Amino acid sequence: MENEFMKTCLYDSHLALGAKMSPFAGFMMPIQYSSIRDEHLAVRNHVGMFDVSHMGEILISGSDAEAFTDHIFTNEVKGAGAGKILYGMMLYPDGGVVDDLLVYCGFVPDVFLLVVNAANIGKDYEWIKKQAGSYNVIIDNQSDKWGQIAVQGPDSEKIVTEVLGLDRAVSTVFYTYFETECDGTGIIVSRTGYTGEDGFEIYASVEKTVSIWNELLKAGVTPCGLGCRDTLRFEAGLPLYGDELSAQISPVMAGLGMFCKLDKEEFIGKDALKEQKASGVSKKLVGIELEDKAVPRATYPVETEDGRQVGVVTTGYHSISLDKSICFALVESGYSVLGTKLNVRIRKKVFSGTVVKKRFYRTNYKK
Amino acid sequence: MSKVIDGLLYSESHEWVKVDGDIAVIGVTDFAQKEMGDITYVDMPEPDDEVSKGEDFGALESVKASSDLYSPVSGTVVENNEALADAPELINKDAFANWIIKVKMEDMSEVSDLMDSKAYSDFIEKQ
Numbered sequence: 233m234e235n236e237f238m239k240t241c242l243y244d245s246h247l248a249l250g251a252k253m254s255p256f257a258g259f260m261m262p263i264q265y266s267s268i269r270d271e272h273l274a275v276r277n278h279v280g281m282f283d284v285s286h287m288g289e290i291l292i293s294g295s296d297a298e299a300f301t302d303h304i305f306t307n308e309v310k311g312a313g314a315g316k317i318l319y320g321m322m323l324y325p326d327g328g329v330v331d332d333l334l335v336y337c338g339f340v341p342d343v344f345l346l347v348v349n350a351a352n353i354g355k356d357y358e359w360i361k362k363q364a365g366s367y368n369v370i371i372d373n374q375s376d377k378w379g380q381i382a383v384q385g386p387d388s389e390k391i392v393t394e395v396l397g398l399d400r401a402v403s404t405v406f407y408t409y410f411e412t413e414c415d416g417t418g419i420i421v422s423r424t425g426y427t428g429e430d431g432f433e434i435y436a437s438v439e440k441t442v443s444i445w446n447e448l449l450k451a452g453v454t455p456c457g458l459g460c461r462d463t464l465r466f467e468a469g470l471p472l473y474g475d476e477l478s479a480q481i482s483p484v485m486a487g488l489g490m491f492c493k494l495d496k497e498e499f500i501g502k503d504a505l506k507e508q509k510a511s512g513v514s515k516k517l518v519g520i521e522l523e524d525k526a527v528p529r530a531t532y533p534v535e536t537e538d539g540r541q542v543g544v545v546t547t548g549y550h551s552i553s554l555d556k557s558i559c560f561a562l563v564e565s566g567y568s569v570l571g572t573k574l575n576v577r578i579r580k581k582v583f584s585g586t587v588v589k590k591r592f593y594r595t596n597y598k599k
Numbered sequence: 600m601s602k603v604i605d606g607l608l609y610s611e612s613h614e615w616v617k618v619d620g621d622i623a624v625i626g627v628t629d630f631a632q633k634e635m636g637d638i639t640y641v642d643m644p645e646p647d648d649e650v651s652k653g654e655d656f657g658a659l660e661s662v663k664a665s666s667d668l669y670s671p672v673s674g675t676v677v678e679n680n681e682a683l684a685d686a687p688e689l690i691n692k693d694a695f696a697n698w699i700i701k702v703k704m705e706d707m708s709e710v711s712d713l714m715d716s717k718a719y720s721d722f723i724e725k726q
Contacts, residue, residue: 525640
């Protein structure tokens with residue numbers, strides 16, 4: 233059964249740690265080691281680490297790499313500078329999202345590393361190749377060569393400097409990275425993450441990833457599964473492709489227009505986004521806070537006070553850090569204003585709620 | 600090992616029943632609370648709501664999942680355990696001490712196809 237799924241380089245370690253494993257994006261991944269709650273709180277209060285080796289890495293190089301990356305990407309790499317990281321999306325011409333991703337601007341000219349969602353690696357790679365046309369670029373899917381560990385939480389800087397000896401981490405600000413040699417192999421260390429806390433993501437060869445993981449384990453860093461990765465990113469207001477962004481949910485609908493540079497000369501999907509901004513979108517992503525402790529979950533209907541369905545929950549939890557039941561929901565635009573009263577139907581009952589800001593938890597990034 | 604208590608009756612969906620005259624006191628088993636992990640919410644019916652044997656009457660919510668509760672008997676809810684509204688974690692602390700609802704049974708013969716403690720112990724062994 234498990235043979236049908238891919239394994240990351242840390243698979244054996246997860247089993248040895250007694251993780252509860254489950255398929256995710258074609259990989260057998262750890263959902264939790266101890267409990268989602270304990271792991272979530274470890275990241276919020278101290279430090280935790282995630283195996284995110286399933287994420288995809290696609291390298292774009294060649295003399296047109298900059299122009300081509302800006303052609304397929306909503307944010308702008310031109311002028312960003314070496315060592316910068318940009319968040320944005322790749323779009324279809326109609327403004328639907330192919331994927332959301334990070335672009336690492338290379339320390340040598342004309343090199344960009346795209347870090348994409350595991351579930352979309354194959355689709356993204358095909359999409360990127362298809363757009364290349366007459367651009368002089370080399371598109372290299374390096375996903376199998378890289379392992380990746382995310383070290384997240386307020387103690388992350390202390391851990392990566394003291395345990396891993398990565399002293400340059402101290403002067404590395406949010407959304408930048410450095411490359412270094414570690415026992416003779418090149419690694420990438422970026423101040424990024426998907427939890428709303430300070431933290432680092434470390435990319436290394438699969439062998440090196442295993443040794444870094446073991447060093448961090450020995451130092452007492454809490455291993456954390458995908459269960460709390462979702463509760464953490466959700467509280468921090470961060471979207472998950474497939475839930476809050478998709479071919480049907482554009483960045484304008486998701487409230488992520490700030491990552492789409494409409495003043496850029498061109499990019500795929502730009503005209504559609506401009507049109508959506510000018511004439512408005514039919515649906516918008518909102519945050520809803522419920523008065524009760526009942527848990528709103530994906531697909532549950534969102535209704536007006538008189539019982540008309542105007543939307544659907546995309547992600548919801550009883551928030552661990554805030555002790556409140558909250559959700560993201562995609563609703564008709566007329567109901568997206570902060571303070572609007574909206575109800576969520578949970579099984580047979582209806583629970584009252586209010587539209588609130590999507591960033592439920594105050595993030596603690598080191599800018 | 601999950602705790603099982605003698606003198607109670609058990610369903611295959613891991614509810615326990617204590618029969619007290621024509622009243623069925625219903626909760627979930629220790630096995631069920633362990634499977635769920637940290638319970639964050641208990642969705643309970645209100646007094647005077649009707650419940651039917653084999654149909655869902657509410658749910659337990661944990662961080663990741665929700666799990667329906669199935670009524671082992673048919674009848675009318677006479678009381679729900681209000682303490683669980685504020686402290687759902689009581690079920691994790693002691694699933695047998697913290698009942699969820701009390702139901703006035705329509706047909707007391709319905710409890711005859713529930714398991715006794717020995718049969719339930721064997722049942723969860725195989726899970």
